[in-house]
Amino acid sequence: MKLHEYQSKQIFSRNGIPIPQGRLASTPIEAKQVAEELGLPVVLKAQVLVGGRGKAGGISLVKTPDEAEEEASKILGNKIKGLPIRNLLVEKAINIRQEIYFGITNDRLAGKPIMIASGEGGVDIEKIACTRPDKIIKVHINPLLGLRDFQVRGIATEINLQRENWRKFLQIGKGLWQVFCDIDATLAEINPLVVTNEGHLFAIDGKITIDDNALFRQRDLIDMRDLSAESPEEIKARKFDLSYIRLSGNIGCLVNGAGLAMATMDNIKICGGEPANFLDIGGGASSEKVSAALKIILSDPNIKTVLINIFGGITRCDEVARGILTALGNNNRNVPMVIRLVGTNAEEGKKLLLDGNQITANTLFEAAQLAVQTAKGVKA
Ligand code: GDP
Ligand code: MN
Numbered sequence: 430m431k432l433h434e435y436q437s438k439q440i441f442s443r444n445g446i447p448i449p450q451g452r453l454a455s456t457p458i459e460a461k462q463v464a465e466e467l468g469l470p471v472v473l474k475a476q477v478l479v480g481g482r483g484k485a486g487g488i489s490l491v492k493t494p495d496e497a498e499e500e501a502s503k504i505l506g507n508k509i510k511g512l513p514i515r516n517l518l519v520e521k522a523i524n525i526r527q528e529i530y531f532g533i534t535n536d537r538l539a540g541k542p543i544m545i546a547s548g549e550g551g552v553d554i555e556k557i558a559c560t561r562p563d564k565i566i567k568v569h570i571n572p573l574l575g576l577r578d579f580q581v582r583g584i585a586t587e588i589n590l591q592r593e594n595w596r597k598f599l600q601i602g603k604g605l606w607q608v609f610c611d612i613d614a615t616l617a618e619i620n621p622l623v624v625t626n627e628g629h630l631f632a633i634d635g636k637i638t639i640d641d642n643a644l645f646r647q648r649d650l651i652d653m654r655d656l657s658a659e660s661p662e663e664i665k666a667r668k669f670d671l672s673y674i675r676l677s678g679n680i681g682c683l684v685n686g687a688g689l690a691m692a693t694m695d696n697i698k699i700c701g702g703e704p705a706n707f708l709d710i711g712g713g714a715s716s717e718k719v720s721a722a723l724k725i726i727l728s729d730p731n732i733k734t735v736l737i738n739i740f741g742g743i744t745r746c747d748e749v750a751r752g753i754l755t756a757l758g759n760n761n762r763n764v765p766m767v768i769r770l771v772g773t774n775a776e777e778g779k780k781l782l783l784d785g786n787q788i789t790a791n792t793l794f795e796a797a798q799l800a801v802q803t804a805k806g807v808k809a
Contacts, residue, residue, distance in 0.1 A: 490522055669750050
């Protein structure tokens with residue numbers, strides 16, 4: 430789950446990270462009012478859940494109240510990368526001497542959080558990471574010891590931060606780590622953290638991503654969720670407790686178990702096909718879940734065939750087969766299904782499916798081959 434810039438900044442501010450004064454506005458008139466209250470110049474910032482807003486025209490520095498209203502109406506009427514702009518963050522403009530990148534994320538290979546910083550932050554940070562990787566400083570954080578002061582001071586030296594700002598930088602670094610831990614973030618990022626001409630530090634952009642698997646214990650953050658950036662299928666899937674991720678291929682996958690779902694997708698790839706989605710229906714395979722999952726998969730117009738791969742452990746395969754057949758009753762698009770059941774009562778299950786005129790397979794590889802053939806229009 431991603432947070433908007435204004436939400437991230439609220440959290441930053443509560444953790445001792447200085448942010449510019451500002452307020453949210455949802456209409457041009459309101460933007461003008463806020464601008465007058467704050468005092469000009471102000472910056473208008475589109476609140477959408479994607480990066481690169483500056484380059485897409487979503488950030489505007491304005492000098493008069495009228496200009497604020499005019500620019501606000503332009504930005505609010507626009508979209509960025511397909512997403513509607515419902516709110517603007519209006520902030521007191523900050524003069525900038527230096528832009529710093531400062532963030533924490535998980536380094537999955539190392540199995541540790543990693544603090545990343547650069548003295549050349551700002552909108553071109555990705556380019557700098559590619560062309561001048563030596564300008565990007567990375568420090569692993571031991572999750573048991575936490576972030577140590579000397580690590581942040583080390584970073585301050587590496588990015589040539591003036592000594593007078595070290596204390597503030599340390600406070601910001603510790604605040605960022607606090608945020609990262611407290612709200613189960615997978616990313617807490619300030620880009621840019623700016624040094625002003627007067628030598629002050631401000632986080633003028635903020636980005637936080639929270640681990641969806643931790644939302645159960647982050648109750649007060651759930652209300653911050655903005656569903657407008659998520660696909661309707663993914664929202665529906667969450668309602669049924671299914672993990673669904675749409676991909677670009679044409680073979681739908683309906684599998685119980687995340688590992689099995691990955692293996693299923695790998696096999697489709699090996700056989701020369703392209704999976705249309707990742708879908709894990711979780712333990713058991715009740716007919717309601719199968720049927721909800723199938724509906725979500727079939728809502729993708731690219732689907733040519735669906736591979737159902739179910740391992741029946743406690744759930745018996747004959748029960749699963751009945752569930753699938755009921756669910757298939759609603760398959761009004763006549764998309765062919767390739768079904769593989771394995772586990773308890775697999776034979777009985779398979780017989781039921783064959784009686785129901787379904788294509789079945791014994792092994793995962795065979796199922797993948799059949800699915801790829803049917804998707805290509807070769808009769809199985
Ligand atoms: P992003 O493009 O989505 O990352 O949006 P940012 O909030 O990072 O803004 C992009 C760029 O706009 C920053 O890197 C700054 O150079 C500039 N910018 C943003 N806020 C201010 C401000 O208050 N004053 C000035 N002078 N520039 C700003
Ligand atoms: Mn930014």
